[in-house]
Amino acid sequence: MLHIEGLRKSYGEQQALLGVDLDVSEGEIVALLGPNGAGKTTLVSIVAGLRKADGGVVEVGGVDALSRSREVRRMLGLAPQDTGLYPVVSVRQNLRLFGELSGVRRSALRQRVDEVAQALAITDLLDRQAGKLSGGQKRRVHTAIAFMHRPRLLMLDEATTGADVETRGHILDLVQRLAEQGSAVLYSTHYLAEISSLPATVAILDRGRVIARGGVAELVSAHAEPVVELAFHGDPPVLADLAAERVDGDRLRVRAPDPAALLVAVLPTLPPGSLAGVEIVRPDLESVYLALTGRRYQEADAAGAREPADEGGGAGVSAS
Numbered sequence: 651m652l653h654i655e656g657l658r659k660s661y662g663e664q665q666a667l668l669g670v671d672l673d674v675s676e677g678e679i680v681a682l683l684g685p686n687g688a689g690k691t692t693l694v695s696i697v698a699g700l701r702k703a704d705g706g707v708v709e710v711g712g713v714d715a716l717s718r719s720r721e722v723r724r725m726l727g728l729a730p731q732d733t734g735l736y737p738v739v740s741v742r743q744n745l746r747l748f749g750e751l752s753g754v755r756r757s758a759l760r761q762r763v764d765e766v767a768q769a770l771a772i773t774d775l776l777d778r779q780a781g782k783l784s785g786g787q788k789r790r791v792h793t794a795i796a797f798m799h800r801p802r803l804l805m806l807d808e809a810t811t812g813a814d815v816e817t818r819g820h821i822l823d824l825v826q827r828l829a830e831q832g833s834a835v836l837y838s839t840h841y842l843a844e845i846s847s848l849p850a851t852v853a854i855l856d857r858g859r860v861i862a863r864g865g866v867a868e869l870v871s872a873h874a875e876p877v878v879e880l881a882f883h884g885d886p887p888v889l890a891d892l893a894a895e896r897v898d899g900d901r902l903r904v905r906a907p908d909p910a911a912l913l914v915a916v917l918p919t920l921p922p923g924s925l926a927g928v929e930i931v932r933p934d935l936e937s938v939y940l941a942l943t944g945r946r947y948q949e950a951d952a953a954g955a956r957e958p959a960d961e962g963g964g965a966g967v968s969a970s
């Protein structure tokens with residue numbers, strides 16, 4: 651449904667996309683992950699015809715999106731980060747207007763507005779003037795607009811940023827339902843943790859390139875392995891035959907494909923009373939990002955962050 655090949659875009663000296671390849675099939679949800687500034691908005695905006703590419707191929711449903719953006723827009727549902735709503739009219743009128751523009755039949759408009767509003771829990775906002783909504787409320791209306799015509803390709807750009815847990819749940823449910831009906835979904839976010847709630851495959855965008863693509867489990871097993879962290883009272887002992895990395899002064903970190911086997915082997919060799927704690931850090935997308943870039947995702951994100959990242963780390967076990 652979406653085919654991107656060698657997509658490039660610079661803003662003056664600033665290179666935003668350096669040759670992006672990405673495919674999204676019908677019924678597939680692809681989570682486009684990347685820290686702030688990775689190029690997600692640029693990518694989504696080019697597909698939607700809102701920004702011009704410098705080079706490359708973008709096809710939506712087989713139609714060249716770079717030269718026939720008007721035609722492509724009919725197939726798209728887009729919830730961009732910052733599209734304008736019509737500020738002086740109501741939310742209901744905005745939804746009707748955008749629905750009509752994207753081809754929803756007049757006779758179906760009223761019902762579709764009600765359905766989408768209910769699904770996104772914005773029914774109580776329908777008669778409010780759009781320009782007077784809070785930032786979070788506007789974002790929900792943007793998301794609703796993207797769903798109005800059951801698009802063949804839905805693109806959500808950071809739709810859940812700043813959303814409360816309930817709204818986030820509504821959006822993720824709606825995304826899933828649309829994909830089950832056969833739409834392709836490109837779901838951009840910088841929250842790694844969010845992906846576990848979606849049956850999504852992942853494309854990690856970093857500094858203008860897709861550096862990893864596939865299922866979460868597949869990426870984790872290909873690029874990262876569990877780590878066992880041992881905390882000690884005072885200086886850690888030397889562990890013979892193990893490549894242990896010393897961290898935070900009194901901890902040792904050891905990569906371990908089989909953490910249980912490692913612990914069974916190591917624990918009896920430690921000086922009595924020296925061990926303060928054990929933590930098994932299960933690899934996740936964060937570990938994949940670290941393995942591929944050498945940078946921590948949260949730090950990369952914090953470089954341009956607008957809000958704190960909330961990704962969880964590993965599973966901790968206290969052993970004292």
Ligand SMILES: Nc1ncnc2c1ncn2[C@@H]1O[C@H](COP(=O)(O)OP(=O)(O)OP(=O)(O)O)[C@@H](O)[C@H]1O
Pocket residue numbers: 661664665666684685686687688689690691692693808840954
């Ligand atoms: N209009 C612009 N003019 C100049 N540089 C831009 C412009 N828009 C984006 N950039 C730069 O291009 C790069 C990619 O930005 P983009 O907004 O696409 O990233 P992003 O992954 O969507 O980030 P975020 O998660 O913060 O929205 C960044 O370095 C950004 O500073």
